[in-house]
Amino acid sequence: xxxxxxxxxxxxxxxxxxxxxxxxxxxxxxxxxxxxxxxxxxxxxxxxxxxxxxxxxxxxxxxxxxxxxxxxxxxxxxxxxxxxxxxxxxxxxxxxxxxxxxxxxxxxxxxxxxxxxxxxxxxxxxxxxxxxxxxxxxxx
Amino acid sequence: xxxxxxxxxxxxxxxxxxxxxxxxxxxxxxxxxxxxxxxxxxxxxxxxxxxxxxxxxxxxxxxxxxxxxxxxxxxxxxxxxxxxxxxxxxxxxxxxxxxxxxxxxxxxxxxxxxxxxxxxxxxxxxxxxxxxxxxxxxxxxxxxxxxxxxxxxxxxxxxxxxxxxxxxxxxx
Amino acid sequence: xxxxxxxxxxxxxxxxxxxxxxxxxxxxxxxxxxxxxxxxxxxxxxxxxxxxxxxxxxxxxxxxxxxxxxxxxxxxxxxxxxxxxxxxxxxxxxxxxxxxxxxxxxxxxxxxxxxxxxxxxxxxxxxxxxxxxxxxxxxxxxxxxxxxxxxxxxxxxxxxxxxxxxxxxxxxxxxxxxxxxxxxxxxxxxxxxxxxxxxxxxxxxxxxxxxxxxxxxxxxxxxxxxxxxxxxxxxxxxxxxxxxxxxxxxxxxxxxxxxxxxxxxxxxxxxxxxxxxxxxxxxxxxxxxxxxxxxxxxxxxxxxxxxxxxxxxxxxxxxxxxxxxxxxxxxxxxxxxxxxxxxxxxxxxxxxxxxxxxxxxxxxxxxxxxxxxxxxxxxxxxxxxxxxxxxxxxxxxxxxxxxxxxxxx
Numbered sequence: 001x002x003x004x005x006x007x008x009x010x011x012x013x014x015x016x017x018x019x020x021x022x023x024x025x026x027x028x029x030x031x032x033x034x035x036x037x038x039x040x041x042x043x044x045x046x047x048x049x050x051x052x053x054x055x056x057x058x059x060x061x062x063x064x065x066x067x068x069x070x071x072x073x074x075x076x077x078x079x080x081x082x083x084x085x086x087x088x089x090x091x092x093x094x095x096x097x098x099x100x101x102x103x104x105x106x107x108x109x110x111x112x113x114x115x116x117x118x119x120x121x122x123x124x125x126x127x128x129x130x131x132x133x134x135x136x137x138x139x140x
Numbered sequence: 141x142x143x144x145x146x147x148x149x150x151x152x153x154x155x156x157x158x159x160x161x162x163x164x165x166x167x168x169x170x171x172x173x174x175x176x177x178x179x180x181x182x183x184x185x186x187x188x189x190x191x192x193x194x195x196x197x198x199x200x201x202x203x204x205x206x207x208x209x210x211x212x213x214x215x216x217x218x219x220x221x222x223x224x225x226x227x228x229x230x231x232x233x234x235x236x237x238x239x240x241x242x243x244x245x246x247x248x249x250x251x252x253x254x255x256x257x258x259x260x261x262x263x264x265x266x267x268x269x270x271x272x273x274x275x276x277x278x279x280x281x282x283x284x285x286x287x288x289x290x291x292x293x294x295x296x297x298x299x300x301x302x303x304x305x306x307x308x309x310x311x312x
Numbered sequence: 313x314x315x316x317x318x319x320x321x322x323x324x325x326x327x328x329x330x331x332x333x334x335x336x337x338x339x340x341x342x343x344x345x346x347x348x349x350x351x352x353x354x355x356x357x358x359x360x361x362x363x364x365x366x367x368x369x370x371x372x373x374x375x376x377x378x379x380x381x382x383x384x385x386x387x388x389x390x391x392x393x394x395x396x397x398x399x400x401x402x403x404x405x406x407x408x409x410x411x412x413x414x415x416x417x418x419x420x421x422x423x424x425x426x427x428x429x430x431x432x433x434x435x436x437x438x439x440x441x442x443x444x445x446x447x448x449x450x451x452x453x454x455x456x457x458x459x460x461x462x463x464x465x466x467x468x469x470x471x472x473x474x475x476x477x478x479x480x481x482x483x484x485x486x487x488x489x490x491x492x493x494x495x496x497x498x499x500x501x502x503x504x505x506x507x508x509x510x511x512x513x514x515x516x517x518x519x520x521x522x523x524x525x526x527x528x529x530x531x532x533x534x535x536x537x538x539x540x541x542x543x544x545x546x547x548x549x550x551x552x553x554x555x556x557x558x559x560x561x562x563x564x565x566x567x568x569x570x571x572x573x574x575x576x577x578x579x580x581x582x583x584x585x586x587x588x589x590x591x592x593x594x595x596x597x598x599x600x601x602x603x604x605x606x607x608x609x610x611x612x613x614x615x616x617x618x619x620x621x622x623x624x625x626x627x628x629x630x631x632x633x634x635x636x637x638x639x640x641x642x643x644x645x646x647x648x649x650x651x652x653x654x655x656x657x658x659x660x661x662x663x664x665x666x667x668x669x670x671x672x673x674x675x676x677x678x679x680x681x682x683x684x685x686x687x688x689x690x691x692x693x694x695x696x697x698x699x700x701x702x703x704x705x706x707x708x709x710x711x712x713x714x715x716x717x718x719x720x721x
Contacts, residue, residue, distance in 0.1 A: 002154050005197055007319040007445040008415055008453070009157075014323055015411035019404040019577060023388075026573030031387045039392040041474040042568060056226050056479075058307050060486050063661070064219045065303035067489040069296045070669065071215040071459075074496040075207050076292065077676070078452060078509070079278025081500045084680060085507030086275065088687040094283055096684050102282055102289065103680075107673060109293040113300030114669070122304045123665045125658035177395060179470055186463070206452040214459025218489055221466050225482060273448050274509050 062122050073110050077103070154198055161194035178224045182217060189213040201272030314434045322444045326419050327411055330635060331591075334642065335583035336376045342646055344372060349650040386572035394569070395471040402468030403567075403574050406581035409461040410588050415444035416454050417591045418512040420601045420631035423623050442601075442631060443512055450511040451503070454592065455496055458548075462488040464581065465550075465557060469566035480566035484550055484557030487660060491554075494668035495544040501537040501679040502530050502596050505689060515600030522693050529599035533693050535700045536675045538597040540668055545589040546645060547664065549582065553652040554660055590641035591634075598637050601630030 040047070084099045086092035117123060149155030168188025175181035189212045196205035281289050340355070347354025355372035362368060369375075390399055420442035425433045428440070447453060462485050469481015503509060506517040520528045531538045547554040558565030567578045594600060601607070606614065612629045613619040620629070655663070682692040 002157060002198055003315075004447050005202070005445060006153070006315060007322075008412060008447070010316065010319045011323055011327070011415040011444055012408065012412050014320070015327075015408045016404065018411075019407045022573055022577060023400065023404070026384050026386075026576070027388050029384055030572050031385075033387060034389075036392075038389055041391055041393075041472075043474070043476065056482055058226065060482055061219075061222050061226055062303055062307040063486045063490060064222045065307070066300065066665070067493055068215045068219055069300050070493040071489075071496070072211060072292075072296060074493065074500075075211055076281070076289065077497065077500050078503060079203065079274050079281060081503035081676075082274050082507060082509060083278035083282055085504045085683070088684050089507070092275075092279060094279065099282055100680060100684065102286065104677070105290055106293045107677075109290075109297050110300075111673075113297040117300055117304050118666065120304050120308055122308060123661065125661045177398075179395070179398060179467065183398070183463070183467065186460070190460075202447065202449045203452065206449050206456045209456035210452065210459050214456060214462075215489070218462065218466075218485060221463070221470075222482075222485070225466070225470055225478065274452065 059125065062117075066117060066122070069110070069113065073107070076106065157194060158198055161191045161198070164188070164191040165195070179221065182220050182224060185220070186213045186217050189217070196272075198269075199272070200269035201277075203272055203274045203277045205272075314432075314437070318440070319444050322419075322442070323415075326417075326442075326444070327414055330419075331411070331414055331584060331587045332580070334587050334635075334639065335580055336380075337373075338583050338586060338642055338646065339379070339579070340373055340376050341643065342649070343375070345646055346650065380576070383573050383576040388572040388574050389569070391473055391569045393473040395473075398467050398471035399569075400574070402464055402471055403570065403577035403581065404464075405467065406461050406464035407577050407584065409457050409464075410581055410584035413454050413457050413588050414584075414591070416447065416450045416511055417588075417595055418443040418446075418515055418600055419634050420627045421516075421623075422512065423627050427622075427624055441512060442627060446512060447510070449509045451499060451509045451514070451596075454511070455492075455499075459492060461585070462492075464578070465566045468570070468578070472566070472569035474569050476563045477566050477568040480557045480563050480568065483563075483657065484566055487550065487554065487557060487664075488548055490661060490664035491544045491547040491668070494540060494664060494672050495548060497669070497672035497676065498537045498540040498544060499596065500672075500676045501534045504676075504679055504683055505530070505533055505692065511595050511600075515595055515602065518599040518602055519604070521604055522697075526697075527599055527602065527604045528693075529602070530597035532700070533689055533696050534597065534675075534679065535696050535703070536671065537679075538593075540672055540675065541597065542593060542644075543663075544668060545593060546648060547660070549585050549589060549645065551582075551586070551645065552649040553655050555654060556657045556660060559654070586642050586645055587638065590638045590645065593641050594634060594637040598641070600637075601634040603630075603633045607633065 080099065080103050083092060083094060084096065084103070087094050087096040087099050149158060165188050168184045168191060171184035172181045172188060175184060190209055193205040193208040193213070196202075196208055344354050355375040356369055357367070358372070358374040358378035359367035359369045360374070390396055418441065422442065423440045425437050425440050433440075465484035465488070466481045469477045469479070469484070472478070502514065506514045508514055508517065514530075518527075518529050522528050522532055526532055550557050558567070567575055570578060606612065607626055607629055610623070610626065611619055611621040612625045678695075679692065682695055683689065685691055
């Protein structure tokens, strides 16, 4: 098992080494004339204002959660695809009907989640941001 | 000397990779805890998770190894890094409450206890390689562990609903 | 030892010469193409000597060398309050993940070890793969390593201590992960059709002909999957029309504070990513090194005019074919830059979540149904050809905006 994966580690070491080598050579041959202005954060020529690490919208966090859920869904679909492919060709121990029904149920349940997020406006970024919540804010 | 190498598994490439992977995993985990900067800590955790994938690979579980990197190092850690970037706590913004020294002692004690338990329970046996190809895992998952497989989708559904409810709350 | 030397040799040929070489040429192509689109000359200055009084610039190709050298001799600036360690390692992440992904791609057909001198090959090795790592779950490892690539932008943006860089990093990460889902799901059709996760055997399954003349490539049995994959891959490379993370006219991007070769590695890593995704598209949807009518199982023949027999002939021409196809896909990606206007960020997110993701799931279930109906894939190929013809018809006969007349004075 490890034998066939060994080249991966080898390439990892070589690629990383090459990258580090490039950076080291660059920092060795490049000039070093530091100045306070040069080290300032670049804000299109204006003097930088305030602390750069501001807080950002929670929207990014929602995207990350949704990504995580659908990434895990994909992880379960990959082995399913292989097993399904085998079962249609008569190989393997499972019947194609069972395999398909299992995945329809699995993805079906997750689709409820996608539909919910969709309806609640969790996938909206533009002017319609938060559209699904208007009913709760109405009444002004 | 050669007996030592054979006994400890250092006479094969696999043995060397095991010790390397295990060492990097432990060092990565330690650095995660010891890093003052949250993002550095997250990066060390990624390193640690990737070296656990190497250990899976040594056990013959190539599918689980790939998924360990894809899901843990590639997806869950994105979530961690997003949280760190959203909160944007600088390296010295961490609160250092008075009970931290008590927590240190308790944490060290727990770590020692678990280390002892793990060492005593695994020292006897030798891990056996399994058939961990995509096909074998898929057949087990869709056959023997059908219920668990379907239950996962419900769990993921709960995660989506929970995230949307909590994340969209402030807009109302 | 054999493994070490063989891997290093393959890495030098496929990684350094082909991938990094192509990435460098792509930077030049991009500049030439931009110049052509904007009616200017583009890179024409760099030269070593003159021929007949004119500088010998090789169509501007020497600018690649000039750019590289100039980046090495620039000062690497680390901004104030930056996390120095993270700032330095961020450019390495994208570069390394791109090169490691390359290790799993089959550049050519496998060779029997008997074509090499017996003293070179250790006992027990019967086939030499023109692929650095021939592993069972190849495509899954590609996705796994690819998913680590997003940290380059995120960490680079965060470590810079610059609000624009941080915003760029956040946007880059959110966009990458959104399209990663679609990218992963579009592959499932290919996995079902060929029943393997090993990239070499996926390529080998794409041999033969459909209807007696059409190559049996993934494109012709998964047309929707191929289109979705191409769109998702373009979004992953963060190029126009998906270049919000590095919108040059507004936030500049997560590499805003980077200079000298630190920036160079970011840029080279990005072009490498184009090459890697192009190679992956070729492998999955364009039959990899296969080329029916030209490359047979044991001989190469150009319309009967020229024939070359033996496994070496197949391997050499297969590798060449693979490189040409990859180059073609990369050029297509470059074409997009001056063809399509940039999206707004909400449009990008909507396209990823509300269009690509549902379409990818529909594609999976339709493909599954058609494979279940006929495991020999012929019904799937009929339907797919129908879809392709429909695409073509819509593009030719579909509604289009009337040409805008310029108001001259």
